[in-house]
Amino acid sequence: MTILLTGATGFMGRRIVDELLLAGEPVRALTRTPATAGLPDGVELFAGDLGQPETIRDALRSVDRMYLVPAAPETSEEVVALARAAGVRRMVVLSGAAADDDAWGARGYLAVERAAERSGLEWTHVRPGEFAGNWLGWAPSVRAERLVRRPYGNAVTQPVHESDVAAVIAATLIREGHAGVTYTFAGPEALTTVEQVGLIGAALGEEVRFEEDDPVQAREQWIRDGYPAVFVDWMFEVWARSAREPAPVNEEWAAVVPRLTGRPARTFAQWAVDHAASFR
Ligand SMILES: NC(=O)c1ccc[n+]([C@@H]2O[C@H](COP(=O)([O-])OP(=O)(O)OC[C@H]3O[C@@H](n4cnc5c(N)ncnc54)[C@H](OP(=O)(O)O)[C@@H]3O)[C@@H](O)[C@H]2O)c1
Known part of the structure; x- marks a missing residue:
């Protein structure tokens, strides 16, 4: 029996692959484009599209545990039904800490979570907060000008290292005792954006400046960059609120x-060191 990872080629998925291989687990990956998957040796590749559930039938053979990314919420009922019929017994869903937030997060995340709950499978929901890895988006301006430009420099967040999210997901796939549990979690520290930028500078051994962007102009830019307006408005409101009323660490x-992992969570300083090459 093997573990099927959907989203195995993603930012998170690749790290889960590494965790499972390190633990000696058999790994099968579903991707729409096997030719460009670039996954390590030892991973069994299957072509399939979650948006067209019939295409994943072959990938489900001899699978007992499955990791489901919320990439195709509209077909999630069919996907979990096929999984159950094929003999899968455990389903781990990647969702998000914002899943219950009516403004935006609820849409896809909750649909996939509900499908897993209704399926009769052992389900576990993994709801991480903001990935520290989102700030690789700052890399081009840090590399070019040693500068980060963003609104809400005093916004406080609790970023989680993507490798810790992957380790949590791997733990729920490998070990017993997580059935019917929703894990909502975040990193170990509450930090302002300015502090996060400072820690990237510390990892580089050079100053990285922060420049406060005007929220109205930044909103327009984000929408021009392709983010849905409803998401941008939600995100900016979260940051504005946390800047007004900074919360302590949750x-x-x-x-x-x-x-879940049996070791301390990685700090943002560690994350910045791990990604220093991207910022240098
Ligand atoms: N960024 C954050 O702060 C944050 C926080 C909490 C939760 N999340 C959630 O984490 C998830 C992101 O995971 P990630 O970073 O690994 O994703 P990613 O880097 O964006 O990659 C997307 C993955 O989904 C797969 N995929 C997309 N559409 C598919 C389809 N129709 N059928 C099969 N596979 C499909 C892709 O596989 P192929 O292209 O190989 O087919 C790829 O592996 C998102 O759902 C996001 O909402 C993010």
């Missing part, structure tokens, strides 16, 4: 990574 969320 200790309950911070406790999840150490509890």
Whole structure:
């Protein structure tokens, strides 16, 4: 029996592949484009599209555990039904800490979570908060000008290292005791954007400047860059609120990574060191 990873070629998925291979688990990956998947040796590749559930039938043979990305919420009921019929017994869903937020996050995440819950499979929902990895988006301006330009420099977030998210997902796939549980979690520290930029500078050993962007202009730019307006408005409101009323670390969320992985969560300073080459 093997583990099927959907989204295995993604930013998160590749890290889950590494975690599972390190643990000696058999890994099968579903991708729409096997030719360009670029996954490590030892990973079994299957072509399939979650948006066209019939195409994943072959990939489901001899699978007992499955990781489901919320890439195709509209077909998630059919996907989990096929999985169940094929003999899958455990389904781990990647969702997000914003899943219950009516403004935006609820749409896709909740549809996939509900499908897993209704399926009769052992389900686990993994709801991480903001990935530290989102800030690789700052790399071009840091490389070019040692500068980050963004609105809400005083916004406070609790970023989680993507490798910790992958380790949590791997733990729920490999070990027993996670059925019927929703893990909402985040990183170990509450940091302002300005502090996060400072830690990237520390990892480089050079100053990285922060320049506060005007929120109205930034909103227009984000929408021009392709982000849906409803998402941008939600995100900016979250940042504005956290800048007005900075919250301390959510200790309950911070406790999840150490509890599931058996080691301390990686700090943002560690994340910046891990990605220094991208910023240099
Ligand atoms: N960024 C954050 O702060 C944050 C926080 C919480 C949750 N999340 C959630 O985390 C997820 C992102 O995971 P990621 O970073 O690994 O994704 P990613 O880098 O954007 O990659 C998307 C993955 O989904 C697969 N995929 C997309 N459409 C598909 C389809 N129709 N059929 C089969 N596979 C499909 C792609 O596979 P192929 O292209 O190979 O087919 C690829 O592996 C998102 O759902 C996001 O909402 C993000």
